[in-house]
Amino acid sequence: MLGSALVALALASASCDSNPFGNLEAEYSGQDAIESPQPGVDSALPEPDTSSPPVFVCEDQDNDGFCGNAENELMQDCNDNVSAIHPNATEVCDNVDQNCNGVVDESTGSVWYLDSDNDGFGDSDQSIVDGCDGANFLVAVGGDCDDSNKDVNPSATEVCDGLDNDCDEDIDDEDTSLDDTTQKSWYVDEDSDGFGDEEVALSACDQPNDYVGNASDCDDDDSSSYPDAIEVCDKADNDCDGLTDEGVKIAFYLDADGDGFGDPLESKLGCSVENGYVLDKTDCDDAESHSYPDGGEICDGEDNDCDGKIDEVGPGKNLCDDNDKLTTEVCEGEDGCVYTDVTIELECFLPKEFPAEDGFECGVAGFYETDDGYGGIFFNQNNLFITAKNLCAELENGGVLHTNSYVVEDGNPFTFWVGGQYTTVIDDLTGDEVSGTPGDVTVLVPGLDFLFFLEDFEICQ
Numbered sequence: 001m002l003g004s005a006l007v008a009l010a011l012a013s014a015s016c017d018s019n020p021f022g023n024l025e026a027e028y029s030g031q032d033a034i035e036s037p038q039p040g041v042d043s044a045l046p047e048p049d050t051s052s053p054p055v056f057v058c059e060d061q062d063n064d065g066f067c068g069n070a071e072n073e074l075m076q077d078c079n080d081n082v083s084a085i086h087p088n089a090t091e092v093c094d095n096v097d098q099n100c101n102g103v104v105d106e107s108t109g110s111v112w113y114l115d116s117d118n119d120g121f122g123d124s125d126q127s128i129v130d131g132c133d134g135a136n137f138l139v140a141v142g143g144d145c146d147d148s149n150k151d152v153n154p155s156a157t158e159v160c161d162g163l164d165n166d167c168d169e170d171i172d173d174e175d176t177s178l179d180d181t182t183q184k185s186w187y188v189d190e191d192s193d194g195f196g197d198e199e200v201a202l203s204a205c206d207q208p209n210d211y212v213g214n215a216s217d218c219d220d221d222d223s224s225s226y227p228d229a230i231e232v233c234d235k236a237d238n239d240c241d242g243l244t245d246e247g248v249k250i251a252f253y254l255d256a257d258g259d260g261f262g263d264p265l266e267s268k269l270g271c272s273v274e275n276g277y278v279l280d281k282t283d284c285d286d287a288e289s290h291s292y293p294d295g296g297e298i299c300d301g302e303d304n305d306c307d308g309k310i311d312e313v314g315p316g317k318n319l320c321d322d323n324d325k326l327t328t329e330v331c332e333g334e335d336g337c338v339y340t341d342v343t344i345e346l347e348c349f350l351p352k353e354f355p356a357e358d359g360f361e362c363g364v365a366g367f368y369e370t371d372d373g374y375g376g377i378f379f380n381q382n383n384l385f386i387t388a389k390n391l392c393a394e395l396e397n398g399g400v401l402h403t404n405s406y407v408v409e410d411g412n413p414f415t416f417w418v419g420g421q422y423t424t425v426i427d428d429l430t431g432d433e434v435s436g437t438p439g440d441v442t443v444l445v446p447g448l449d450f451l452f453f454l455e456d457f458e459i460c461q
Contacts, residue, residue, distance in 0.1 A: 076100070112138035114147065121153040143167060160184070160205035172205035186211035191223040216240065233271035245271065252277040254286065261292040282306065299331035325429055325459060326389045342459060343385040344434075345426040348405040351418050361408040364423050368399040369451075381408060388428065392460035401452040403436065420450025429459035 058067040061080040066087060068080035078100035079085040089098040097104045111129050113122020115137045124142035145167035146152040156165040158175040159182040166177060173183075183203040187196025189212045198215035207213065218240035219225040229238045233248040249269040253262025254277055261283035273279060284306035285291040290298060293306045299319040303310050311331050313319055320329030320337030329337045348362035365379030366386070376394065378386060391401065405422035409415040425434040434457060436450035454460055 110140055111142075112140060113142040113144075115139040115144070116147045117144070117150040117152075119144065119150040119153045119156075121147075121155070123147040162205075178205075184213060185215075186213060187215040187217075188220065189217070190220045191217070193217065193223040193226045195226040196220070235271065250279070251281075252279055253281040253283075255280075255283070256286045257283075257289040257291075259283065259289045259292045259295075262286070299333070299337045301334035326387075326392065342388040342428045344388055344391050344428060344457070344459070346384040346386065346403055347424040347426065348382065348384075349422055349424065350407065351422060354407045354409075354416070354418075359410055362418075362422065363406045363408055364403065365406065366401060366403045366423075368394045369402055370394070370397065370399045374402075379406075388457075388459050392454075392457065395452075395454035395457070395460055401436075402439065402449040403452065404447050404449050406447070417447030419448035421448065423450060425450075425452060427457055427459050432458075 059069040059080070060067050060077070062077070062083040062085075064077065064080075064083040064086045066075055066077035066080075068077045070076040074087055077086050078097065085096070085098050085100065087100045089100070091098045091106060093105050093110075095105060111127055113124060114126035115122040116126075118137060120139060120141065121144035122139045122142045123144050126147070127142065128138070143154045144152070145164060149163070152163055152165055152167065154167045156167075158165045158168075158170070158172070158178045160172050160178070161182075162172060164171045164175075166175070168175065168177070170176070172178060180203065183205055184207075185201055185203055186208055187198060188200040189196045189210055192210075194212060195217035196212040196215050197217055197220035201215065202208065202211070216227045217225070218227075218237055222236060224232070224234070225236050225238050225240060227240045229240070231238045231246060231248050233245050233250070235245060237244050249271060250273070251267050251269055252273040253264060253268075254266035255262045256266075256276070260278060260280065262278045262281045263283055263286035264281040266286070267281065268274065268277060282293045283291070284293070284303055288302055290300065291302050291304050291306060295304045295306070297304045297309075297312060297319060299311055301310060311319060311333060313331075319331045320339070322329060322337075322339070326342050328340045328342055330340065332338050346364045346366060348364040350356060350360055350362045354360035354362075361381060363379060363381040364384045365377070366384070367374050367377040376390075378384060395401065403420045403423040403425060405418050405420065407416040407418055420436060420438065425436060426432070427434050434452060436452045436456065439449040439451040
């Protein structure tokens with residue numbers, strides 16, 4: 001009776017949802033009878049009742065309502081570990097047999113589009129119907145206008161890149177849905193020097209005409225002014241460094257005397273030389289037009305050649321040389337050149353018969369002999385000087401110079417005429433003694449004259 005009670009309890013408790021005991025009837029029906037009876041117990045057991053059919057227990061591991069051990073194919077779960085797989089499941093495209101019909105990814109009746117760039121949107125021109133093959137990059141949504149670029153599809157954001165990112169046929173600035181944070185700032189370039197004015201700007205994807213991408217021009221009205229331009233002297237800030245004409249201005253110097261040389265102490269800086277100024281700065285006296293470097297030194301009491309010296313005479317030069325050998329010129333500084341006639345010196349000397357210690361002195365006399373007679377008499381105690389100008393004039397007219405000497409005793413002139421041989425004639429041009437020719441004419445008193453002709457005097461040549 002104990003065995004019959006366990007079977008009845010199992011049958012009362014069994015269901016398709018759970019069966020903790022299993023098919024006890026099947027288990028016990030095959031058991032052998034107890035061989036050894038217990039003491040005091042009736043060991044005789046009744047025969048099992050085999051007239052009732054066995055009870056079916058559903059094995060449903062994934063709780064999807066379908067049994068993995070069902071004999072009916074319409075109820076049999078082909079994968080009792082996954083609740084989404086059972087005979088009533090909807091087939092989806094995932095390379096799995098969801099509805100347990102033995103066919104994987106059978107036609108779902110959908111249209112699929114090729115999604116080459118794997119952005120979730122397919123090429124509408126590349127589609128198949130009733131297909132299901134995720135391995136071939138198929139998606140259910142078309143509309144991709146560039147299936148080679150994953151950044152281009154209907155859900156993309158339009159940005160500045162020259163592409164129709166959101167597939168609405170508007171590109172960059174033409175698209176009202178453009179993300180304007182991707183635009184660039186552009187600055188007007190009025191002078192076309194490649195540098196823009198930061199005060200006039202706009203935002204756009206593409207560079208507008210007359211605009212550039214920088215805002216570094218300091219003067220957009222001047223094409224010669226922009227960063228790193230070469231600074232020139234034009235009163236403008238060419239290189240945009242905030243300075244004007246730096247390093248390119250020229251220095252020029254006041255030329256008050258107009259001699260072309262400037263005063264180093266009076267200067268200006270500028271782009272061009274102003275009137276009254278010169279580039280030179282070497283004048284030593286800008287108040288005197290005759291004084292400048294390498295100027296010719298003249299007799300004026302000034303340093304005409306700016307060498308620190310006044311009225312100096314170079315080798316073989318004479319500041320007052322007028323090329324007249326009958327005169328001498330002397331520089332007297334501020335008074336200029338003083339001209340003096342060159343003289344011919346007639347020097348007397350005593351004969352030995354009239355020693356000076358006895359109170360004798362000599363004198364000299366002379367005159368010119370011409371075709372008209374004698375004239376131009378001159379004499380003097382001791383030496384006598386006649387101008388070369390007068391001498392040469394007389395001789396050039398055919399005259400002859402007569403010279404004679406005399407002795408003076410105790411102050412009485414013309415005591416003795418001793419003759420021209422006691423007269424020495426000096427040519428001041430050469431400083432040499434001129435030799436005369438003894439004559440035979442004595443006009444004054446007896447005594448041999450010495451005669452001098454034009455060819456005897458080099459100064460007259």
